[in-house]
Amino acid sequence: MQLTYSAEIEAIRTDAGFSKPVVALESTIITHGMPYPQNLDVARAVEQEVRDAGAVPATIAILNGSLHIGLDPGQLTDLAQARDVAKVSRADMAFVMAQGKSGATTVAATMIAAQAAGIEVFATGGIGGVHRGAELTFDISADLRELALTDTIVVAAGAKAILDIPKTMEVLETYGVPVIAYGQDEMPAFWSQKSDIPAPLRCDTPQQIVAGLRARQALGLSGGQLIANPVPKADEISAEEIGPMIELALHEAHRQGINAKAVTPFLLGRIFELTEGKSLQTNIALVKNNARLAAQIAKSCWELPK
Numbered sequence: 001m002q003l004t005y006s007a008e009i010e011a012i013r014t015d016a017g018f019s020k021p022v023v024a025l026e027s028t029i030i031t032h033g034m035p036y037p038q039n040l041d042v043a044r045a046v047e048q049e050v051r052d053a054g055a056v057p058a059t060i061a062i063l064n065g066s067l068h069i070g071l072d073p074g075q076l077t078d079l080a081q082a083r084d085v086a087k088v089s090r091a092d093m094a095f096v097m098a099q100g101k102s103g104a105t106t107v108a109a110t111m112i113a114a115q116a117a118g119i120e121v122f123a124t125g126g127i128g129g130v131h132r133g134a135e136l137t138f139d140i141s142a143d144l145r146e147l148a149l150t151d152t153i154v155v156a157a158g159a160k161a162i163l164d165i166p167k168t169m170e171v172l173e174t175y176g177v178p179v180i181a182y183g184q185d186e187m188p189a190f191w192s193q194k195s196d197i198p199a200p201l202r203c204d205t206p207q208q209i210v211a212g213l214r215a216r217q218a219l220g221l222s223g224g225q226l227i228a229n230p231v232p233k234a235d236e237i238s239a240e241e242i243g244p245m246i247e248l249a250l251h252e253a254h255r256q257g258i259n260a261k262a263v264t265p266f267l268l269g270r271i272f273e274l275t276e277g278k279s280l281q282t283n284i285a286l287v288k289n290n291a292r293l294a295a296q297i298a299k300s301c302w303e304l305p306k
């Protein structure tokens with residue numbers, strides 16, 4: 001696949017890969033997950049977290065048909081302000097590229113791009129999952145199947161709490177995806193540290209995560225892993241506080257007939273309004289926290305190569 005690299009990534013490319021640990025970052029969170037101008041500040045701050053932790057950030061997006069591994073500062077600024085950028089996943093990324101269009105990559109598409117570029121670790125906010133009411137709508141994010149298929153470690157604050165977390169866990173189990181809570185026994189719930197849902201696996205250090213990854217590879221097992229990293233306590237919104245607002249936003253989405261790819265951006269936007277901006281502050285804090293952990297995991301991957 002033809003990939004286009006930012007100057008920062010180009011500078012560390014070698015025949016064997018990269019001369020420094022790299023962390024992939026997605027772009028749908030910029031175009032569809034947060035409002036401008038906070039989205040641009042966050043995109044820059046998250047890249048800086050990765051650098052401060054000793055790795056190199058590669059924000060991934062499709063610009064005019066080219067799959068970019070790392071965005072230069074001007075490209076990041078343009079993307080944060082762009083309107084009508086497609087939200088691309090496995091099903092449509094190749095078509096957006098073939099037609100010379102631009103697209104923001106979701107978790108699924110970013111995993112594919114990271115694997116193509118040889119990047120093992122990717123940080124985001126929260127993965128997509130099984131939507132509430134999926135027994136009727138069948139609305140299940142393509143992110144879950146991607147975790148089954150593509151060999152990228154995804155660091156997220158769990159699945160977004162707008163989703164049905166127990167059903168999301170069931171699907172991940174069916175797909176054989178390791179779901180690892182970081183430093184606690186239960187799954188985090190995006191804006192909240194706790195969910196009362198036990199985590200299938202727990203790791204307490206980046207080294208443990210990478211030891212598990214290498215053991216999976218030695219067994220010949222393909223597919224990704226989800227590292228569920230709880231939001232820092234000081235930044236969380238408790239499940240009791242945010243729960244009623246999620247219910248209200250879901251009710252409105254249903255009444256307005258919002259479906260498919262529009263559901264998650266609609267819900268995040270409404271919860272931002274209902275919490276008077278607090279959900280965004282928590283979202284920002286958890287993404288930065290995930291970027292820091294992803295950088296540490298990337299460094300451990302580096303110390304324990306395949």
Ligand code: PSU
Pocket residue numbers: 026028029032033034105106107108124125126127128129140141142143260261262263264268283287
């Ligand atoms: N994390 C965030 N905000 C976001 C997302 C992740 O903090 O907006 C994006 C990711 O790109 C993820 C997408 O893939 O939400 C899920 O969309 P859907 O539910 O339509 O699959």
